Amino acid sequence: MANTTIYDVAGAAKVSLATVSRVMNNPEKVNPETREKVLKVIKELGYRPNAIARGLASRKTTTVGIVMADVSRAATAQLLGGIIDISKKYDYAIKLFSMAENDDIKETIRAVVAEQVDGILFLNDELEPSQMEMCMSLIQDAQIPVVLCNAMYDEKDIPAVGIDYENATYDITKELIDKGKKNIYLATTVRRYSVNFHKIAGYTKAMQDAGLEPLVFRTSGDVSINTLHFQEFIKHNNIEAFIAVRDSIAVSFMNVMIKAGYKIPEDCEVVGLQNTKYAILSRPNLTCVDTPVYDIGAVSMRLLTKFMKHEDIQESKVLLPYRIVERETTKE
Structure with a gap:
């Protein structure tokens, strides 16, 4: 097919643009069944990605998407402090995505996936369980590692960092x-x-x-x-x-x-x-x-890094220690 585009491949294979991109640039991040399906479509359509674009993709910085609801809260600012400090150590690029109360959740997640992020830290703790389930399903379908950062949900299979x-x-x-x-x-x-x-x-x-x-x-x-x-x-x-x-x-x-x-x-x-x-x-x-909020952010980024690098992980649910700080508003 003349002038076949990545959109044609994604449509024919019934996968996202991000999945097609990963098959071409990071095939190890795509499960074998999906990878073979996409490669078959690429061959059938005669798709030839632009050489310059592929060169740029092969040198791209690891990018982490942060999904959040509200940046105005003091605790959120501290979380971001921990996240960003660790991201600098790994030379990650950070992209912020806002998910406000009345936003279309599905469209927001699709926008995150379309940015071809390598991992996601999910800070939004305002969602109903059914909404969170939908978000995680969309992210997992795109095969993007995700960690909940101080967002406590009961789903056992979702990696998370917080306190008890x-x-x-x-x-x-x-x-x-x-x-x-x-x-x-x-x-x-x-x-x-x-x-x-x-x-x-x-x-x-x-x-x-x-x-x-x-x-x-x-x-x-x-x-x-x-x-x-x-x-x-x-x-x-x-x-x-x-x-x-x-x-x-x-x-x-x-x-x-x-x-x-x-x-x-x-x-x-x-x-x-x-x-x-x-x-x-x-x-x-x-x-x-x-609540060691800065540490929660930092540990969340380190945990996500392990997932992105396919390292062995002993525990995907991390609860950090807390303490009571006695000051002047309580009696001894």
Whole structure:
């Protein structure tokens, strides 16, 4: 066929452009059955890739795609810090892809695949399980290595790096209970985040183990909104301790309490579940469960590197250690 293009090959073989490219440039990354099918179509159509294009492809830098929902969160910035520092050591190129709440998820993943990335770090933790399943299926069909970075889903076959958020939240809740606190509230977000479900589970288990009623309060991560929520909330509830899934929410609550005349930690102990910059910037300094976010990013990139290099991997689910950092918002 005269002037046969890579699009013709992909269409005839019923595979993606990325798969055709890999067959030509990195055949070892394509399973034998698919590779043979594509090679057969190339032969039948008489496809001859442009020599200059092939030369460029053979010298291309390893590229990692990062799929994320929101870059404005402090924890996301720390994750990216760890990812980028490790990527520099390997001389990787990084491409960022935004997957906002109302975006067409399938089209976003197809766009990532079309960029012919060599691996994917998936930071978006706002998806429903069915949406995550669709994303992973599309990525796996394209035979691109993927690692979930601080996005906690129960699918056992998907490599992931994070901490045990359920145990971490259980530990800090139990610590407050052991001090004699009973009215302990957990503030979470209205929007769905996979890690928050694990935090709620740990908190709930600790409260129920102590024979106490779980008190979950849902609010916004937007300070202008949650400040109004908290102003009404403290009028009608006796709050002995307050745990927030985000440090920014904990600080927002604390500011409302202090402005209303309460003393922290004398009247109410406050805890954040991240240990971001907000914990040190707040007055008083915020007690936190320390999530090693930078390390999660760095380890995620190292794990993805092993997959891209086809190295032996002992454990594809990595849970990093956490610790409780006691500061001024809790009593000794």
